Amino acid sequence: MNVVQELLQSFSREQIIVDDEQKAPFECDGLSAYREKPLAVVLPASIEEVQLALNICRKYKTPVITRGSGTGLSGGALPTQDGVVLGLSKMNRILNIDPLARTAVVEPGVRNITISQEAAPHNLYYAPDPSSQVACSIGGNVAENSGGVHCLKYGLTVHNVLAIKVITLDGEELTLDYKDDGIDLLALLNGSEGLLGIIVEIKVKLLPKAEASQLIMAAFHKVSDCANAVTNILKSGIIPAGLEMMDQFSIEAAEAFAHVGYPLEAAALLLCEVDGNQYQVEADTKKVSSLLNENGAYLLKLSQNDEERIALWQGRKNAFPAVGRLSPDYYCMDGTIPRNKLAYVLDQIDDMSKRYELKVANVFHAGDGNLHPLILYDAQIPGELEKTEQFGAEILKLCIDVGGTITGEHGVGVEKLDSMCQQFSAPEIEIFHQIKQVFDPENLLNPGKAVPTLHRCAELGQMHVHHGELPFAHLERF
Amino acid sequence: MSITHLQEQIKQAAHEKQRLQIIGNQSKVSLIDNHTPLEIGGYTGVTSYDPAELVVTVKTGTKIADLQQELAQHNQMLAFDTPDYGDSTIGGSYACGLSGPSQPFFGALRDFVLGIKMIDGKGQALTFGGEMIKNVAGYDVARMLVGSKGLFGVVTEISLKVLPLMEEKTYSMEMGQADAIIKMNEMAGTALPISGCAYYQGKLYYRLIGIHPPQSAMPEDNTIWQKVNPFRPEISGKQKLWRVSIDSMHPPIHNTLLIDQVGARRWIVSEHKPDVSHVDLWDLQDKKRRPSFDSHPKITDIKKGLKSVFDPYGIFH
Ligand SMILES: Cc1cc2nc3c(=O)[nH]c(=O)nc-3n(C[C@H](O)[C@H](O)[C@H](O)COP(=O)(O)OP(=O)(O)OC[C@H]3O[C@@H](n4cnc5c(N)ncnc54)[C@H](O)[C@@H]3O)c2cc1C
Ligand SMILES: Cc1cc2nc3c(=O)[nH]c(=O)nc-3n(C[C@H](O)[C@H](O)[C@H](O)COP(=O)(O)OP(=O)(O)OC[C@H]3O[C@@H](n4cnc5c(N)ncnc54)[C@H](O)[C@@H]3O)c2cc1C
Numbered sequence: 001m002n003v004v005q006e007l008l009q010s011f012s013r014e015q016i017i018v019d020d021e022q023k024a025p026f027e028c029d030g031l032s033a034y035r036e037k038p039l040a041v042v043l044p045a046s047i048e049e050v051q052l053a054l055n056i057c058r059k060y061k062t063p064v065i066t067r068g069s070g071t072g073l074s075g076g077a078l079p080t081q082d083g084v085v086l087g088l089s090k091m092n093r094i095l096n097i098d099p100l101a102r103t104a105v106v107e108p109g110v111r112n113i114t115i116s117q118e119a120a121p122h123n124l125y126y127a128p129d130p131s132s133q134v135a136c137s138i139g140g141n142v143a144e145n146s147g148g149v150h151c152l153k154y155g156l157t158v159h160n161v162l163a164i165k166v167i168t169l170d171g172e173e174l175t176l177d178y179k180d181d182g183i184d185l186l187a188l189l190n191g192s193e194g195l196l197g198i199i200v201e202i203k204v205k206l207l208p209k210a211e212a213s214q215l216i217m218a219a220f221h222k223v224s225d226c227a228n229a230v231t232n233i234l235k236s237g238i239i240p241a242g243l244e245m246m247d248q249f250s251i252e253a254a255e256a257f258a259h260v261g262y263p264l265e266a267a268a269l270l271l272c273e274v275d276g277n278q279y280q281v282e283a284d285t286k287k288v289s290s291l292l293n294e295n296g297a298y299l300l301k302l303s304q305n306d307e308e309r310i311a312l313w314q315g316r317k318n319a320f321p322a323v324g325r326l327s328p329d330y331y332c333m334d335g336t337i338p339r340n341k342l343a344y345v346l347d348q349i350d351d352m353s354k355r356y357e358l359k360v361a362n363v364f365h366a367g368d369g370n371l372h373p374l375i376l377y378d379a380q381i382p383g384e385l386e387k388t389e390q391f392g393a394e395i396l397k398l399c400i401d402v403g404g405t406i407t408g409e410h411g412v413g414v415e416k417l418d419s420m421c422q423q424f425s426a427p428e429i430e431i432f433h434q435i436k437q438v439f440d441p442e443n444l445l446n447p448g449k450a451v452p453t454l455h456r457c458a459e460l461g462q463m464h465v466h467h468g469e470l471p472f473a474h475l476e477r478f
Numbered sequence: 479m480s481i482t483h484l485q486e487q488i489k490q491a492a493h494e495k496q497r498l499q500i501i502g503n504q505s506k507v508s509l510i511d512n513h514t515p516l517e518i519g520g521y522t523g524v525t526s527y528d529p530a531e532l533v534v535t536v537k538t539g540t541k542i543a544d545l546q547q548e549l550a551q552h553n554q555m556l557a558f559d560t561p562d563y564g565d566s567t568i569g570g571s572y573a574c575g576l577s578g579p580s581q582p583f584f585g586a587l588r589d590f591v592l593g594i595k596m597i598d599g600k601g602q603a604l605t606f607g608g609e610m611i612k613n614v615a616g617y618d619v620a621r622m623l624v625g626s627k628g629l630f631g632v633v634t635e636i637s638l639k640v641l642p643l644m645e646e647k648t649y650s651m652e653m654g655q656a657d658a659i660i661k662m663n664e665m666a667g668t669a670l671p672i673s674g675c676a677y678y679q680g681k682l683y684y685r686l687i688g689i690h691p692p693q694s695a696m697p698e699d700n701t702i703w704q705k706v707n708p709f710r711p712e713i714s715g716k717q718k719l720w721r722v723s724i725d726s727m728h729p730p731i732h733n734t735l736l737i738d739q740v741g742a743r744r745w746i747v748s749e750h751k752p753d754v755s756h757v758d759l760w761d762l763q764d765k766k767r768r769p770s771f772d773s774h775p776k777i778t779d780i781k782k783g784l785k786s787v788f789d790p791y792g793i794f795h
Contacts (some may be wrong), residue, residue: 179723187621211669235530237642368611408612438783
């Protein structure tokens, strides 16, 4: 008996896919440049079935790749040839909403937006709102510690998850709660990219809807003015509910797609939303408007009602697909930088764009310094994907150089393994491997993702030297 | 005091099979026998702070009061209301993971941690996280070690998200405990800009920030929150103080002295451990280690495993 045979015996035909053609939708996630067909895809519908699948896989030492909705953009859910994909889309029930305690308990396959929709009758919502929220699963959100427009004020996933149930590789069911004493395992599991355990139930915090929200759109002739405006808004003591910036190329693309009335001649567009009670929103709107004027905005537009506010956001929220229409392929980067380096970094990316002869659209979460340069390319042209990847890696290196990080929300997956070697020293990467060992000594949960081997870093010559101590002193190459 | 000096001390301890006890300002812990103190209290000062970035990086021996003062000069603050027992250091607070009444609204201490520098049990200087509000590269060791109580290594620097200083007003209403629990939760579900909600000696207290509609409740002095947090009650005889973390709507528990965090934290005075989950002994007399209560033996195993990752020679108490 092999692993596939035993899985076939244990699960009903609707819950297991072994046919090559039917496996096709599972061979990649949102990062479609990488594809691989797994041995099988299993679709458990309950915690017990997750445990069953894990027990079988463990018995045959078969890797398990957990998959939510597959919207990940770093190849985190990329299958391996010798592995089984554990798809959690059938575990999609909302188990409980407690309006008074302001909590929801949900299965991992529930889509992010569904939680807010179900909570809406109680005047509550779930704050983290990745742009993929109509599709991505809450389990995937926890595994990636996802964020969205609301993050600056309302936090990332890790700040809004109260407890999770996790199945460890040996089939144990653990509850990790923010109330637990001692070291914070719940925080550790957030953003662990499917390497430490399978998240099978999530209790999230629900927030009361703001009484009022006001969107202020500002257009600038100079990118640096826009960047300064961001800095000055935050310095003034206002934390906007959303603070997003787009460059000219993205504005054009978004407007052509969504027709929301963005000014096409602007070099940079800022969308700033303030929320709270009526009184507070009025005061903040006045303050933000005058700051924007002082910082060189040549046009201000205040949303007149909720429909208009939502419509103006639609352009931003659809910026990725909008840019996607302009090019056969695009590659979405995800680095984070200190906000005071924004103008400098954008200039540098512009220079690189000329050097690589590849167009770049910049859409980003200005409030938290999270950049999303979209590099446009054509996969049909030989060598262009490689050139694009090199361009992307150079952007990430720039992010590290100015004191930032290689991923603000999309995770490392397989995509940014090499960049990890630049951000972390050998002892730090070694610690990551040992943490993984504590949970998964046989290295069967999503192996090869998120943390590069030290060997790989050495090969690339990308391990930086910490405090004058040579990493891999024991390896001959040094 | 320098990092290299601390590293040397740790490497030597590992070599000589000595045991070290990390000490901030010793506001709580007393020295354990056969342990050499590893003092971090002298390692002080802000290493970087740009108010517009909403981030401060500080050496962990820095006193909370000093840090708050520095931030206040730029109209900013630490928003997690961490209790300050006189001279507490920011490193000690991180290691204990304590947050105050604002936790349900702004987040706990761990929610503001962006990155740390630390020295592990091998004497290695390590960095996890950074100064970015968003950062998902690598496992989140910086947040994981909140509450690690000096068992994993010495944390030398912390980067924290800060928030604008907010104007606060406190109000109170008289009512019974059971009603208060419901009322607190109801209020937290509205758009009122609340930053604290507690029940103490027959009164429900709540604190509002910024501009808000007029309230019919009694205005109170903001200093009431120092009674709520930090909390140092008179305890007699064999009674002990217990801290219970619980679902906010949990009905009243016997011998409750104070309810904080919209009902999610209860302080109980009794001889015996209350019969609910998530209870900590909060014994002001006994300065030794508190027992910890894990919900599953596997979790205890995982924590032990993680301890040996960071402290393979077992030098930290
Ligand atoms: C157009 C578009 C816009 C996006 N915008 C944003 C954005 O604004 N912010 C943002 O943060 N991300 C964004 N993303 C990325 C992506 O949507 C998020 O990372 C999301 O959280 C992934 O969820 P998923 O269910 O699709 O996970 P998947 O892609 O299926 O999996 C992602 C990773 O999580 C693991 N995983 C999934 N479920 C579990 C589980 N239950 N237990 C353990 N591990 C699990 C997988 O193994 C994999 O490593 C965007 C993606 C697209 C395509
Ligand atoms: C076991 C214990 C029980 C407590 N009980 C109470 C209580 O009953 N009542 C109360 O009011 N408060 C209690 N506290 C809270 C504590 O007094 C406060 O949180 C205070 O902020 C700690 O600051 P400090 O600088 O005085 O730390 P210290 O008292 O010096 O140290 C506290 C803990 O933090 C560790 N630590 C300190 N600095 C670092 C660092 N830089 N890196 C790593 N670890 C470090 C120490 O090893 C120790 O475990 C308790 C704390 C602990 C650890």
